[in-house]
Amino acid sequence: QIQGGKLDAYAKARGMKQAKKVMLEAMRRDLETRFFVAYEKKAVHISVVHSNTYEAAKEFAEEIKQEFPEIELDDIYIDNISLSVACHTGPGTLAITCSVKI
Secondary structure (H helix, E strand, C coil): CEECCEECCCCCCCHHHHHHHHHHHHHHHHHHCCCHHHHHCCCEEEEEEECCCHHHHHHHHHHHHHHCCCCCHHHEEEEECCHHHHHHHCCCCEEEEEEECC
């Protein structure tokens, strides 16, 4: 996770299936707590970021849509992860992000 500009391990998972489950649970918890007001107003950006795994990112966006049906698939952005993070995580990285719309 990245909060306050610091990259930290959120949890350990074995395999991509378990990692996605952990990420979705963390996103649900954040949407119900930290981002609750913005989420209720539909004022959050959801993104899937990746490093050289675009097809996996598209599939993950579909899974996010199924987990959070109130979010439009067109509102889930897919992009490359920043180089400052990718240099620590390497190729094959997949992540979900949330931010408040301004």
